[in-house]
Amino acid sequence: MKDRVRVAAGQGFWGDWLEAPYRQVTGGPIDYLMMDYLAEVTMSIMQKQKSRDSSLGYAKDFIPLMERILPLIVERRIRVTANAGGVNPRACAEAVAAVARRLKLAGRLTIGVVTGDDLLPRMDELLAGGHELRNMDTGRPLSDVRDRVLSANAYLGAAPVVDALARGADVVITGRVTDTGLTLGPLMHEFGWSMSDWDRIAAGTVAGHIIECGAQSSGGNQLIDWQRVPDLANVGYPIVDAKPDGTFEITKHPRTGGRITVAGVTEQLVYEMGDPRRYITPDGVADFTSIDLEQSGKDRVRVSGVRGAPAPEQLKVSIAYAYGYKAVGTLVYAWPDAVAKARAADRVLRERLKDLGLEFEAILTELVGYDSTHGPLAARATRAQDVPEVQLRVGVRAREQAPVERFTREIAPLILNGPPSVTGFAGGRPKPEEIVAYWPALIDRQQVQPCVDVVRV
Amino acid sequence: MRRRRSRVVELRAIAHARSGDKGDTANVGLIALKPAHYPVLVRQVTAARVARHFRGMIKGPVERFELPNLRALNFLLHGALDGGGTISLKTDAQGKVFSTALLRMTVKLSA
Numbered sequence: 001m002k003d004r005v006r007v008a009a010g011q012g013f014w015g016d017w018l019e020a021p022y023r024q025v026t027g028g029p030i031d032y033l034m035m036d037y038l039a040e041v042t043m044s045i046m047q048k049q050k051s052r053d054s055s056l057g058y059a060k061d062f063i064p065l066m067e068r069i070l071p072l073i074v075e076r077r078i079r080v081t082a083n084a085g086g087v088n089p090r091a092c093a094e095a096v097a098a099v100a101r102r103l104k105l106a107g108r109l110t111i112g113v114v115t116g117d118d119l120l121p122r123m124d125e126l127l128a129g130g131h132e133l134r135n136m137d138t139g140r141p142l143s144d145v146r147d148r149v150l151s152a153n154a155y156l157g158a159a160p161v162v163d164a165l166a167r168g169a170d171v172v173i174t175g176r177v178t179d180t181g182l183t184l185g186p187l188m189h190e191f192g193w194s195m196s197d198w199d200r201i202a203a204g205t206v207a208g209h210i211i212e213c214g215a216q217s218s219g220g221n222q223l224i225d226w227q228r229v230p231d232l233a234n235v236g237y238p239i240v241d242a243k244p245d246g247t248f249e250i251t252k253h254p255r256t257g258g259r260i261t262v263a264g265v266t267e268q269l270v271y272e273m274g275d276p277r278r279y280i281t282p283d284g285v286a287d288f289t290s291i292d293l294e295q296s297g298k299d300r301v302r303v304s305g306v307r308g309a310p311a312p313e314q315l316k317v318s319i320a321y322a323y324g325y326k327a328v329g330t331l332v333y334a335w336p337d338a339v340a341k342a343r344a345a346d347r348v349l350r351e352r353l354k355d356l357g358l359e360f361e362a363i364l365t366e367l368v369g370y371d372s373t374h375g376p377l378a379a380r381a382t383r384a385q386d387v388p389e390v391q392l393r394v395g396v397r398a399r400e401q402a403p404v405e406r407f408t409r410e411i412a413p414l415i416l417n418g419p420p421s422v423t424g425f426a427g428g429r430p431k432p433e434e435i436v437a438y439w440p441a442l443i444d445r446q447q448v449q450p451c452v453d454v455v456r457v
Numbered sequence: 458m459r460r461r462r463s464r465v466v467e468l469r470a471i472a473h474a475r476s477g478d479k480g481d482t483a484n485v486g487l488i489a490l491k492p493a494h495y496p497v498l499v500r501q502v503t504a505a506r507v508a509r510h511f512r513g514m515i516k517g518p519v520e521r522f523e524l525p526n527l528r529a530l531n532f533l534l535h536g537a538l539d540g541g542g543t544i545s546l547k548t549d550a551q552g553k554v555f556s557t558a559l560l561r562m563t564v565k566l567s568a
Contacts, residue, residue, distance in 0.1 A: 044543060137480050137481060137482075221475075223473045223475065223556065223557070224473040224488075224490070263488070266486075266488050266528075267473065267475040267486070268475070269486075269527060270486020270488065270527070271476075271477045271484075271486065272477035272478065272484060273477075273486055273522075274484065274531075275522060276522050288524060288527075289523075289524050289525070291527065292526060305526075323544060326544075362540075362546060364539060364546040364547065366547070366548055368548060372547075372548040372549070373548060373549050373554045373558070374561070375513065375514045375558070376513050376514065377510070377558055378558075381561070393548065395547075396546070435544055436543055437542065437543055437544050
C-alpha cells in the first residue's frame with residue numbers, strides 16, 4: 001500500500017482550460033489526473049449532440065487533450081479518471097483507443113469504461129414497476145413528461161472506478177459518475193479503504209469536492225483579496241496529497257500562479273452547498289461541519305477531522321427532457337438617458353409582441369450594466385441618469401417554437417423604429433434555442449447495476 | 458452613562474462569499490473574514506433578513522445553515538433562478554453572483 005497518493009485536477013468542467021491537464025502532468029510528480037466534465041446542463045447538451053450523431057455525446061475536447069498527454073502518462077505511469085464519456089462512454093473510449101494506436105502505444109495502455117448509469121432503455125419497465133421518478137423539486141411524477149424524456153442517467157459513485165482501477169485500467173472513462181467519485185475512487189483503490197469506512201469515504205468525498213471545480217480552489221474565481229492572487233495567467237490547478245488515514249493536503253505544483261489558502265479552500269467548500277451536515281453521494285454522506293482546515297505551509301492547506309455517515313438507499317437520477325424553446329435578443333443604448341431609452345424600447349417591444357398575439361411562458365427583461373446581476377439591489381444604489389450605456393437584454397420562453405421564432409424578428413426593427421442612441425446589433429438576429437431541461441429524481445440503488453469493461457489497447 | 462456607539466458597514470467589510478446553483482435554488486456561502494466576525498454574521502444575517510434583502514429577486518423561502526468550523530453560513534435561496542439551468546432566461550442563470558449581492562447587506566458593528 002502506498003503511504004501517499006496525489007490526485008491532480010485537470011478539468012473542472014467541459015470547456016475548462018486546455019493547458020491545465022498538460023501542466024498537471026509535467027509540472028511535478030502526481031499519481032492520478034482527475035478530470036470532471038459533467039454538470040447538470042452538460043448532460044443535456046451531450047444528449048442533443050448524440051441525437052444528431054450517434055457516435056457523439058461525449059466531451060470531444062477530451063480526445064485531442066488525451067492525444068497530447070498520453071505518451072507522458074504512459075511513461076510516468078500516471079492514471080486518469082474522467083467522466084468525459086458523458087452519454088456515450090464507449091464511443092469516447094474508442095476514440096481514445098484510436099489515438100493511442102496512432103501514437104504507437106498499443107500494448108502499453110489499458111482503458112476502463114464505466115457504464116450502467118443509462119436508465120433510458122429501461123424507463124418504461126421502471127415506471128411500470130412503480131418507480132415514479134418524481135421530480136425532487138416539484139414532486140411531480142415523471143409520467144407528466146415521459147414522452148419528452150431524452151436521457152436518464154443515475155449518478156454512480158466511486159465503486160465502479162475502484163473496480164476499473166483494480167482490473168488494471170490506466171485511463172478510466174465514465175458516464176455519469178459523480179464529480180467526487182473520480183477522486184475518491186483512486187484513494188479507495190490505493191489505500192484499500194472499505195466500502196463502509198464512512199469517515200474515510202467522507203474525507204475522500206470532501207477532497208473530491210475541493211478539486212472538482214479545478215482552479216476555483218487555487219485562486220480562480222476567488223473573491224477574498226482577489227487583486228492579490230498572484231499570476232493567474234499561470235494558475236496552478238489543485239492537487240490532493242492524501243494519506244491512508246483519510247487526512248490530506250490541498251496543494252499545487254511549484255512555480256505556478258494562484259494560491260492555496262484556508263480562505264480560498266473555504267470558498268470552494270461552500271460552493272453549490274445544500275445542507276452542510278448531509279452532503280449526499282452514492283458512496284456515503286459527508287458532514288461538512290466536521291471539516292478542519294489548517295494552513296500547513298505555503299500553498300498547502302491540511303484537511304482533517306472529516307466525519308461521514310452511511311450511503312443512501314437511493315441514487316439520484318439526472319433526467320433530461322424536451323421542455324420548449326427560448327431566445328434572447330440584445331441591443332445597446334447610449335447616454336444620455338440610456339436606462340430610460342432601454343426601458344422605452346422594452347415597452348415598445350412588449351406591446352408589439354402582445355399585438356401579434358404571441359404567447360410566452362416567460363418574458364424577462366434585464367439591463368446589462370444596470371440591474372442584470374444584482375437586480376433592484378443594484379438599481380437602487382445607482383443614479384439611472386449617470387449610467388453611460390446599457391445593454392437591453394430581453395429573453396422569451398415558450399413551449400412552442402413559433403412564438404419564439406417570431407420574437408427573434410422583432411429586435412432588429414427597433415434600431416430604426418424605436419427609441420434613439422441604439423447600437424450593438426452586429427450579431428444579427430438571435431437564434432431560437434431548444435430547451436432541454438433537467439429533472440432530478442431518486443431511484444432505489446438496487447435498480448442500478450454499474451458495468452465496468454477493461455480493454456487493453 | 459456613555460452610550461456604546463456602533464457603526465454600520467456593508468457585509469463585504471467583514472465577510473467574503475461564493476454562490477452556486479442546484480436547479481432553481483441559488484446557494485450563498487457567507488464566510489467571516491476574521492473569527493470575531495462570525496458571531497456578528499450569526500446574530501444579524503438571519504434567514505428572515507436575507508429573504509427581505511432579496512425581495513423581488515427570489516420567489517421561494519430562504520434557509521440558513523451554520524458551519525462554525527469554517528466560520529461560514531450557508532443560505533439556500535429557493536426560486537431564485539427563473540427555473541434554473543437551461544430553462545432560465547437570466548444572465549445569472551446559475552446564481553454565480555448572488556454572493557456579492559448578499560455582501561451589499563449592512564450590519565452593525567460595536568465601535
